[in-house]
Amino acid sequence: MKKRLIAILGSPHRDGSTAAMLDCAIKATNLAEWEIETIYLYQKQIAFCNGCRVCTKTGKCVINDDIQEIANQIKTCDKIILAAPTYWANVPAVVKNLFDRLLGTALEDTKRFPCSRLSQKQRYILLTACNTPFPFSWLLGQSKAALRTMEAFFKTSGMKRLGSVVFPNAKGRAELPVNVIKKIERLCR
Numbered sequence: 148m149k150k151r152l153i154a155i156l157g158s159p160h161r162d163g164s165t166a167a168m169l170d171c172a173i174k175a176t177n178l179a180e181w182e183i184e185t186i187y188l189y190q191k192q193i194a195f196c197n198g199c200r201v202c203t204k205t206g207k208c209v210i211n212d213d214i215q216e217i218a219n220q221i222k223t224c225d226k227i228i229l230a231a232p233t234y235w236a237n238v239p240a241v242v243k244n245l246f247d248r249l250l251g252t253a254l255e256d257t258k259r260f261p262c263s264r265l266s267q268k269q270r271y272i273l274l275t276a277c278n279t280p281f282p283f284s285w286l287l288g289q290s291k292a293a294l295r296t297m298e299a300f301f302k303t304s305g306m307k308r309l310g311s312v313v314f315p316n317a318k319g320r321a322e323l324p325v326n327v328i329k330k331i332e333r334l335c336r
Contacts, residue, residue: 149182150225157231157242159189164276164317169230171328172274175335184220188241191217193248202251206264210248217245218252226270227306228335232317233277233293246300253304263305271301272309272334276317284315310334 154173158165173183191213202208208215221227231242246253254261275297279289290313302308312330314323323331 150180151220151223152176152181152183153220153224153227154183154185155188155227155229155231155245156185157188157229157239157245159239159241161187162321163232164314164320164323165230165232165274167321167323168274168276168312168314168327168331169228171323171331172228172230172272172335175332177336181226184224186217186220188245193217193241193244195244196247196250200250200256203254203256203261204251206251206255208248208251214245214248218249221249221252222265224269226272226309227301228272228274229297229301230274231293231297233275233290236287236289236292238293238296243296246296249300249304253300261303263303265304265306267305267307269306270309271306273297273301273311274314274331275311276314278316278318280316284313290315 154169156166156169193214194210194212231238253264255264273294275290275293277284277289284290294311314327
């Protein structure tokens with residue numbers, strides 16, 4: 148039986164640098180071993196979280212939209228690759244909204260402290276692109292906060308990190324540099 152990989156694009160540009168990173172990751176994956184489903188967040192109907200926290204008890208959001216489908220895919224996958232651009236030193240609003248709405252999928256509220264709902268057998272890879280050229284992207288921490296936000300969700304949910312790749316100086320560049328391709332391929336094999 149094939150393992151399940153969920154590839155999530157958190158960019159509105161399906162032909163941009165972040166999408167190219169996700170495409171590279173999918174191509175580097177052994178298709179004989181993996182069933183791959185791609186989620187384009189900007190095409191999904193995901194309302195804002197209303198903060199009721201019912202989901203931390205039930206595991207299911209009370210708002211009926213596309214989040215139920217995404218939550219089910221995440222609960223049953225073996226690996227997730229999230230590709231999200233860096234916007235103002237963080238993730239785009241649609242990605243942050245996804246995390247807010249998946250609170251109950253990721254965490255169970257207990258009397259003492261929250262417990263992870265997902266499994267350490269599940270793995271994740273994070274990809275991001277930013278417009279700031281290297282080394283300023285690193286010195287100014289342009290992608291650091293975006294990666295930290297993505298990492299916080301998956302780590303808190305109980306999943307295990309495989310790694311991350313940053314593509315600096317990505318403005319207007321859908322073609323990936325060789326070093327970025329090699330890093331992505333190494334993580335996905």
